[in-house]
Amino acid sequence: MNKQQKKNRLLTSIAIILASLGLTYAPLPGLNTETTVTVVSGSELQEILPELEAKFEAENPNIDLELKYQGSQDIVNKYIDDGNDFTPTVLIPANGEIFKELESRWRSQNNSEPFYNKPEPIAKTMLVGISWPERGRVLFPNNRFEWQRLKDAMLTGNWEKIGGKLEWGSFDFLTTNPTRSNSGQLTLTLFAKSEIGGGNLNPVSLNNFQVEFLFDLVKRSVYLPPRSTDILLQEFITRGPNEADVATVYESIALHRWEQSQTTQGRAYQIYYLDPTIETVSTAAIASRNVSDKTAAAARE
Structure with missing residues (x-):
């Protein structure tokens, strides 16, 4: 595979993420104050997400997008154990099976839904x-x-x-x-x-x-x-x-x-x-713990 083919594959991956997450870059009505959306991803997307961050924030000045990276199993463990020193908004582990583990462990300890939305596949x-x-x-x-x-x-x-x-x-x-x-x-x-x-x-x-x-x-x-x-x-x-x-x-x-x-x-x-x-298949979901409806709406953008 030559250099241009590698670049084309990366651009395709970025386009898939943009389309799958629904990042339309339209201003959010009613968001007059800045909202922080913290995305916690597995490191397989570490080189792609910063490119999305810059464009997203330019088109959505009321949303501050923060990117954090953890091993996929760490994403589950730290979320379940409330072991982060920040509030995760969007979780993107390496595959959907990890979400099944998270959901099972969450339900054994809580009487609520772990996510605002059904986990969606975004990148392969x-x-x-x-x-x-x-x-x-x-x-x-x-x-x-x-x-x-x-x-x-x-x-x-x-x-x-x-x-x-x-x-x-x-x-x-x-x-x-x-x-x-x-x-x-x-x-x-x-x-x-x-x-x-x-x-x-x-x-x-x-x-x-x-x-x-x-x-x-x-x-x-x-x-x-x-x-x-x-x-x-x-x-x-x-x-x-x-x-x-x-x-x-x-x-x-x-x-x-x-x-x-x-x-x-x-x-x-x-x-x-x-x-x-x-x-x-990296899969994304909006976390429910300590995430307000307004922040969840911003994350959906």
Whole structure:
């Protein structure tokens, strides 16, 4: 995919979000004082939402749009536990399944609706793998991401033992903390499915020795996993080869930061499309806790 194609895909993503959220940029009647709308999003939209913020505020001077970013699981946990030091207005985790968890936990503690509106899908992305080109050619010689090759590299822990150069040192895989971020959960899901030969995961397969061993291997191999996908990718780019070799991230973020990797490291990472992969659809809803009707109306804009 060339640079212009990457830009076109990003513009398409922005257009989808604009249309889906209904951001018509029409002034809101009756809003004579400034209303703050705080959007809490998963990091997969971190490069897109600021572009919307500037245009939205220019066309809606009575609305102050504030953007916050958290791992998708953190969005749920902090909202349920009232653990934010701000009042979330719009929640946008990485997929709709996370909203089902939030709604279930909310209803077990409250006698009210968790949202003003039904959660709406707004943007689509998928999990991909990334690697620095020279290392990718060694790890994935067929130019295809393979979980077994990744597992073998993690088991050996050393590039020289899997056909790499001595000076490359240890093998370093990065993924996010699955207790805080959806991409980490998706990574473990796909890794485990590959380990058991495909099919759906269930309590029996998750208690399989192979899967338990795999999860333990990942836990031992990934040091201090980041809390969100964008933080992970920034670390991957900053650390570069020898400290960050392969990672799993969202395609949307990988495309946004691709040029940054070229500028920072003098070469861009390669993106590998997983087969199979898991598509994730960022989903938005207006929160009900401590959100006034006026603020909810502003959020709907």
